[in-house]
Amino acid sequence: MSTREEILARCRSSIRERYAMPSLDDINPITWDDPVKQFRQALENAGGKAVEVPSGSDLGEVIKGLFPQAVSFAGNPGEIPAVNIDPDTVEDVSRMESLDVGIVRGETGVAENACVWVPQTMKEKAMCFICEHLVILLPKSRIVNNMHEAYRRISFTGYGYGCFISGPSKTADIAQVLVMGAQAARSLTVLLLPE
Amino acid sequence: MSKQHKDKAREFLQNDSYATWHDQTFWGVRAKRDTMAGNLPEWETLREKASQIKRHTLSHLDRYLDEFSRNAERNGAVVHWASDAAEFNETVLGILKGHGVRKMVKSKSMLTEECEMNPFLEAHGIEVVETDLGERIIQLGRQKPSHIVMPAIHLNHDDVGELFEREGISHEKGNHDPVFLTQQARLSLRHEFLSAGAGMTGANFGVASTGDVVVCTNEGNADMSTSCPKLHIVAMGLEKLVPDYDCLAVFQRLLARSGTGQPTTTYTSHFRKARPGAAPMHIILVDNGRSTWLSDPEHWECLKCIRCGACMNTCPVYRRSGGYSYSYFIPGPIGVNLGMLRSPKEHAGNVAACTLCQSCQEVCPVKVNLAGQIYRWRQQLPAFGKANPTKRVLSDGMKMVFSHPLLYKTATGVLKPFHSRFKKLEK
Ligand code: SF4
Numbered sequence: 168m169s170t171r172e173e174i175l176a177r178c179r180s181s182i183r184e185r186y187a188m189p190s191l192d193d194i195n196p197i198t199w200d201d202p203v204k205q206f207r208q209a210l211e212n213a214g215g216k217a218v219e220v221p222s223g224s225d226l227g228e229v230i231k232g233l234f235p236q237a238v239s240f241a242g243n244p245g246e247i248p249a250v251n252i253d254p255d256t257v258e259d260v261s262r263m264e265s266l267d268v269g270i271v272r273g274e275t276g277v278a279e280n281a282c283v284w285v286p287q288t289m290k291e292k293a294m295c296f297i298c299e300h301l302v303i304l305l306p307k308s309r310i311v312n313n314m315h316e317a318y319r320r321i322s323f324t325g326y327g328y329g330c331f332i333s334g335p336s337k338t339a340d341i342a343q344v345l346v347m348g349a350q351a352a353r354s355l356t357v358l359l360l361p362e
Numbered sequence: 363m364s365k366q367h368k369d370k371a372r373e374f375l376q377n378d379s380y381a382t383w384h385d386q387t388f389w390g391v392r393a394k395r396d397t398m399a400g401n402l403p404e405w406e407t408l409r410e411k412a413s414q415i416k417r418h419t420l421s422h423l424d425r426y427l428d429e430f431s432r433n434a435e436r437n438g439a440v441v442h443w444a445s446d447a448a449e450f451n452e453t454v455l456g457i458l459k460g461h462g463v464r465k466m467v468k469s470k471s472m473l474t475e476e477c478e479m480n481p482f483l484e485a486h487g488i489e490v491v492e493t494d495l496g497e498r499i500i501q502l503g504r505q506k507p508s509h510i511v512m513p514a515i516h517l518n519h520d521d522v523g524e525l526f527e528r529e530g531i532s533h534e535k536g537n538h539d540p541v542f543l544t545q546q547a548r549l550s551l552r553h554e555f556l557s558a559g560a561g562m563t564g565a566n567f568g569v570a571s572t573g574d575v576v577v578c579t580n581e582g583n584a585d586m587s588t589s590c591p592k593l594h595i596v597a598m599g600l601e602k603l604v605p606d607y608d609c610l611a612v613f614q615r616l617l618a619r620s621g622t623g624q625p626t627t628t629y630t631s632h633f634r635k636a637r638p639g640a641a642p643m644h645i646i647l648v649d650n651g652r653s654t655w656l657s658d659p660e661h662w663e664c665l666k667c668i669r670c671g672a673c674m675n676t677c678p679v680y681r682r683s684g685g686y687s688y689s690y691f692i693p694g695p696i697g698v699n700l701g702m703l704r705s706p707k708e709h710a711g712n713v714a715a716c717t718l719c720q721s722c723q724e725v726c727p728v729k730v731n732l733a734g735q736i737y738r739w740r741q742q743l744p745a746f747g748k749a750n751p752t753k754r755v756l757s758d759g760m761k762m763v764f765s766h767p768l769l770y771k772t773a774t775g776v777l778k779p780f781h782s783r784f785k786k787l788e789k
Binding site: 171173174175177178181182184185186187189191193194195196197212213260264280281282290291293296297313315317318328331332333335338339342343344348350 | 401418517547
């Protein structure tokens with residue numbers, strides 16, 4: 168018998184009573200009158216920043232204005248004209264080692280905890296983590312109340328990877344002192360786009 | 363005979379100021395958890411649902427394992443099965459050798475600790491680099507974790523600063539500022555991520571209906587470990603499965619709120635397959651006792667645990683004795699129970715490390731009846747030849763109280779005024 172079959176057989180013989188799946192329809196999860204406002208608050212609590220982008224703005228200019236010192240910008244060049252590194256064509260991840268700003272599109276924002284679902288849309292997803300500063304573009308209308316709503320909406324691309332991101336990378340592993348910028352991006356800015 | 367919990371606890375308490383800091387730090391985390399819980403009107407409903415979902419999943423584990431593995435394979439992952447620690451370690455080694463890997467970065471995994479994978483791989487010439495900052499610190503110091511979520515909590519910033527100076531991570535002698543030290547570790551780990559041949563992650567959840575492996579971190583180290591090297595290996599215990607996304611939402615909401623008092627971890631990463639140009643993702647499903655524990659009518663619910671750490675944060679004994687006072691590698695209420703499932707002979711001493719105050723099961727997000735189980739282990743001690751005659755008398759008294767509901771109510775009723783006094787003192 169293969170190990171797989173052995174393990175499944177052991178499980179079967181160990182289980183004594185089979186419990187039913189509970190209904191999840193009566194959880195009544197929290198909602199907000201103004202989910203966008205709650206999202207902004209939650210993002211601030213997580214150490215991130217939300218910036219409203221007025222309609223008609225040039226996204227490239229907005230991003231450059233936020234990071235005047237930055238030299239390297241990575242993202243989808245079709246979307247943001249200002250980028251000078253393309254994570255689809257970069258020959259090796261190590262070429263992004265000193266990347267200043269990574270720019271990516273978010274699909275769904277969550278008001279309760281400022282999570283933003285970011286499906287992989289580029290060949291090298293390292294861009295989202297190795298950069299010093301991460302910028303996520305999120306249409307305001309895509310903010311839902313809670314994770315129950317979010318998990319019903321999220322989708323994957325063919326890359327088979329996606330991540331909820333809430334704020335910058337952080338740690339409190341040294342003497343419980345909170346420090347931003349552990350192994351991944353030191354800062355997170357969510358650009359809230361009009362429709 | 364090795365030292366008992368009480369002896370090690372006495373040593374821990376010798377350093378009065380540290381012991382006080384430890385106690386207060388964890389009580390602070392517990393208080394943050396309470397704030398999070400208080401902010402959600404549905405909190406208690408979520409806990410009840412989480413408990414029921416886990417009961418359901420564990421009692422249909424054969425079905426969900428089959429479903430998960432098929433979906434993961436359909437996604438393009440290679441699924442391996444390991445009956446015990448030895449088979450797990452050999453499987454990892456085989457995969458690494460097959461890809462000519464000499465160095466592997468890894469994110470936090472209590473399962474690899476359980477299987478003692480690092481020393482095994484190192485004995486076979488493979489360098490393993492921990493990338494969670496806390497895990498990296500104790501790896502450099504050649505120590506074991508003293509908490510499952512905050513593994514380096516037993517060290518202060520001077521300890522870490524001196525360690526980093528010794529290990530060449532920091533070159534500024536005497537600068538023990540946590541911000542500076544974290545930055546030095548970041549720089550050093552950047553190099554490791556980019557030079558490793560493989561990245562390993564644990565799994566917080568495996569989603570049966572989609573084959574997703576879900577990993578929750580604050581540092582982003584699981585994502586760095588899997589987006590730089592060209593091989594991703596997942597180490598996952600059988601009990602990590604959840605049926606689908608609707609269920610996952612319940613656990614995602616509970617995990618960080620319970621463990622660290624945050625509304626979410628920074629990253630909740632979903633892995634279905636390897637990135638372009640990389641080798642296929644390998645998932646190793648590890649049993650190592652779990653399928654047998656399922657048959658234990660008194661203790662199988664320990665398998666519901668999602669390793670949030672809340673039960674140790676709140677435990678008055680853990681807070682005042684520290685992780686190293688327990689003989690099992692997982693401390694606190696859940697560790698006492700898991701140690702007994704693993705080996706009652708080796709770990710029976712830990713069952714004394716409990717006041718039966720039940721604070722642990724009040725906060726457990728999946729409602730493991732931790733104190734109730736410790737109480738039952740104590741009843742079973744004579745069967746292991748481990749009972750202490752004085753404790754026996756006390757314990758028989760407790761048995762009477764526990765088995766007579768009215769008496770139990772009266773007893774806790776009497777205790778109540780004291781209990782609220784305690785609460786005040788704790789703050
Ligand atoms: S037993 Fe409960 S409280 Fe303790 S670590 Fe597991 S899930 Fe958390």
